[in-house]
Amino acid sequence: MEPVKIGLLGLGTVGGGSVTVLTRNAHEIARRAGRGIRITHAAARQYEPERIEGIEQIDRISDDAFAVVDDPEVDIVIELIGGYSPARELVLKAIENGKHVVTANKALIALHGNAIFAAAQAKGVMVAFEAAVAGGIPIIKAVREGLAANRIEWIAGIINGTGNFILSEMRDKGREFADVLAEAQRLGYAEADPTFDVEGTDAAHKLTILGSLAFGIPLQFDKTFTEGISRIEPQDVAFAAELGYRIKHLGITRRAADGIEMRVHPTLIPHRRLIANVDGVMNAVLVKGDAVGPTLYYGAGAGALPTASAVVADVVDVVRALTTDPTNRVPHLAFQPDELTDTPVLPIAAVETAYYLRITALDRPGVMASIAGILSEEGISIEAIKQKEPAAGEMTVPLILLTHRVREAAMDRAIARIQASDGVSGEVVRLRMETLDG
Numbered sequence: 018m019e020p021v022k023i024g025l026l027g028l029g030t031v032g033g034g035s036v037t038v039l040t041r042n043a044h045e046i047a048r049r050a051g052r053g054i055r056i057t058h059a060a061a062r063q064y065e066p067e068r069i070e071g072i073e074q075i076d077r078i079s080d081d082a083f084a085v086v087d088d089p090e091v092d093i094v095i096e097l098i099g100g101y102s103p104a105r106e107l108v109l110k111a112i113e114n115g116k117h118v119v120t121a122n123k124a125l126i127a128l129h130g131n132a133i134f135a136a137a138q139a140k141g142v143m144v145a146f147e148a149a150v151a152g153g154i155p156i157i158k159a160v161r162e163g164l165a166a167n168r169i170e171w172i173a174g175i176i177n178g179t180g181n182f183i184l185s186e187m188r189d190k191g192r193e194f195a196d197v198l199a200e201a202q203r204l205g206y207a208e209a210d211p212t213f214d215v216e217g218t219d220a221a222h223k224l225t226i227l228g229s230l231a232f233g234i235p236l237q238f239d240k241t242f243t244e245g246i247s248r249i250e251p252q253d254v255a256f257a258a259e260l261g262y263r264i265k266h267l268g269i270t271r272r273a274a275d276g277i278e279m280r281v282h283p284t285l286i287p288h289r290r291l292i293a294n295v296d297g298v299m300n301a302v303l304v305k306g307d308a309v310g311p312t313l314y315y316g317a318g319a320g321a322l323p324t325a326s327a328v329v330a331d332v333v334d335v336v337r338a339l340t341t342d343p344t345n346r347v348p349h350l351a352f353q354p355d356e357l358t359d360t361p362v363l364p365i366a367a368v369e370t371a372y373y374l375r376i377t378a379l380d381r382p383g384v385m386a387s388i389a390g391i392l393s394e395e396g397i398s399i400e401a402i403k404q405k406e407p408a409a410g411e412m413t414v415p416l417i418l419l420t421h422r423v424r425e426a427a428m429d430r431a432i433a434r435i436q437a438s439d440g441v442s443g444e445v446v447r448l449r450m451e452t453l454d455g
């Protein structure tokens with residue numbers, strides 16, 4: 018089948034990231050979507066081709082965004098230029114031309130989404146905007162699909178990566194506000210107008226969208242209370258910490274008895290809460306549904322590849338929905354049935370992990386050296402050792418070892434040899450250890 022043809026508007030942080038993800042993962046994405054996906058036409062006023070992996074795959078690039086939305090070859094338009102205008106006109110034109118739209122533009126959706134969705138519905142095309150809220154976290158899909166059975170009670174989230182990055186760096190490293198903001202801009206996290214990040218406008222755009230998704234109300238950005246982080250003083254961060262709280266910039270929307278709360282402001286949160294420990298550019302969104310209870314979603318809220326991850330996932334959704342064969346529209350196992358592969362599942366002996374070992378050793382010289390010798394012969398390196406004092410009247414001591422990563426088969430051999438050795442009594446206790454730091 019012919020690949021789906023994409024028209025891409027904008028080749029900056031997110032546009033460039035989307036080209037890269039579509040290129041790097043082209044095969045995997047096609048296996049999921051059921052069709053190849055190709056960017057045939059792109060427009061950007063400015064871009065740095067040497068910094069965009071995969072840019073050479075695009076057939077045509079100009080600075081004329083309207084030429085892309087008017088291109089009869091294009092099936093899906095991805096809008097990543099940002100701002101209200103001409104993004105609004107471009108998206109409406111794309112819809113009028115019968116094209117599906119994917120956008121990361123929360124400002125556009127929060128202010129003009131009602132009109133855009135009405136136009137899309139009239140024309141029978143899709144508008145997807147997962148990247149517009151909390152970057153790479155699939156929060157829109159979680160609320161709209163995953164929690165569809167619930168009456169949502171409230172949503173509270175850290176939904177601006179730049180602001181959270183600034184607050185974290187100031188608190189942890191004592192850095193200056195302006196210096197951290199400049200770094201967030203260099204890293205591509207900040208909005209074109211960074212006052213949107215620090216004054217809470219960007220978070221309010223996102224909260225407006227979440228409020229509509231949660232409570233089924235039209236988008237109403239102008240009713241969202243908005244207070245930024247620029248007036249948080251270091252002394253308040255310190256006083257809050259003394260009282261057991263962290264200050265986080267939260268967007269909160271809640272169903273109250275007489276209406277819906279919509280508010281963005283710095284908020285004290287008990288420091289033991291998971292969300293109080295979400296730092297840097299990471300975002301986290303807590304959603305409380307009446308049936309499911311509280312659920313938490315965490316991930317990168319800004320940046321080229323994390324945001325592109327959400328953009329491209331939306332494209333895959335649209336491509337699946339375009340599939341005319343209803344039995345193959347949404348694959349049960351995420352990949353299209355005829356795209357499943359027989360990559361082998363590894364037996365546990367072939368798995369690599371680190372280990373905690375507790376060895377019951379006789380309290381006499383040479384035992385530790387012999388254990389270390391066995392581990393070394395099996396290619397296992399030790400990260401830490403702890404030897405406890407023997408309890409009164411006991412002949413044995415617990416010996417605790419942490420190892421670096423090694424194949425389970427080597428550890429099986431080492432444990433068998435350790436258990437058979439003279440100075441060791443009983444079974445070696447083995448727990449597997451993962452740092453889960455990516």
Ligand SMILES: NC(=O)C1=CN([C@@H]2O[C@H](COP(=O)(O)OP(=O)(O)OC[C@H]3O[C@@H](n4cnc5c(N)ncnc54)[C@H](O)[C@@H]3O)[C@@H](O)[C@H]2O)C=CC1
Pocket residue numbers: 026027028029030031032060061062063064080081082097098099100103121122123124148149152205206207208209318319320321324
């Ligand atoms: N940077 C991030 O981490 C995230 C950004 N977003 C949103 O994604 C969108 C894009 O943001 P970035 O990639 O950061 O912006 P950017 O400033 O890095 O890139 C914008 C691109 O659009 C082009 N452009 C602007 N106006 C144009 C016009 N009229 N015609 C043709 N090209 C035009 C620019 O030349 C540039 O290539 C925005 O709506 C932003 O809010 C959403 C989530 C995260």
Ligand SMILES: N[C@@H](CC=O)C(=O)O
Pocket residue numbers: 149151152176177178179180206207208214219318319320
């Ligand atoms: N400027 C935004 C980008 C993502 O939405 C942020 O910092 O969160």
Ligand code: NA
Pocket residue numbers: 147148149150151152153154155156157327
């Ligand atoms: Na998202």
